[in-house]
Amino acid sequence: MAENRRQDHVDHIVRQWNRERPDLDVSPMTVIARMSRLSRFFERSIEEVLARYGLNESQFGVLAALRRAGPPFCLSPTQLYNSLLISSGAMTNRLERLTAMGLVERIPDPKDRRSVLVALTPAGRKVVDEALTAHVENEHRLLASLTQEERRTLARLLRKLLLGFEDERQLAAPVDSVPLPG
Structure with a gap:
């Protein structure tokens, strides 16, 4: 050893x-x-991979949340900012940028005409799928020095540590500076 x-x-x-x-x-x-x-090290590597797709980590987080939602790949702005643990103001800024990039669009909510949903555009779905594939390949590379069993053990221990913090703080406040990737 x-x-x-x-x-x-x-x-x-x-x-x-x-x-x-x-x-x-x-x-x-x-x-x-x-x-x-x-x-x-991880953040730098992730940023480099996502930059190849014209994205930063926070933009990727929004696109990934929409993609994970499944067809028709849309969520309300409130669902998005709650799932990403960010403020509504931060979400608005991200959505404006992603809309300008042609990756998301705001559409009327068919259940409530007063509300809108945020939906992936076809270009957004293509970009997030390609970026996700590269992102996961990069994560495999970043953890290559660990065996599968070591990865499972580390994941279990990190979950235990994280749950202690989440329980303590009850996820009371949005965390704008810590986007949740993928």
């Missing part, structure tokens, strides 16, 4: 803190710092 003996940047930092502050348990850094560094 040569992988277990290799040292990363976090090991170096933790070793320094253990030397300088032996009175302080810095073991959480071994998890949090690695998650933080990985998050930056």
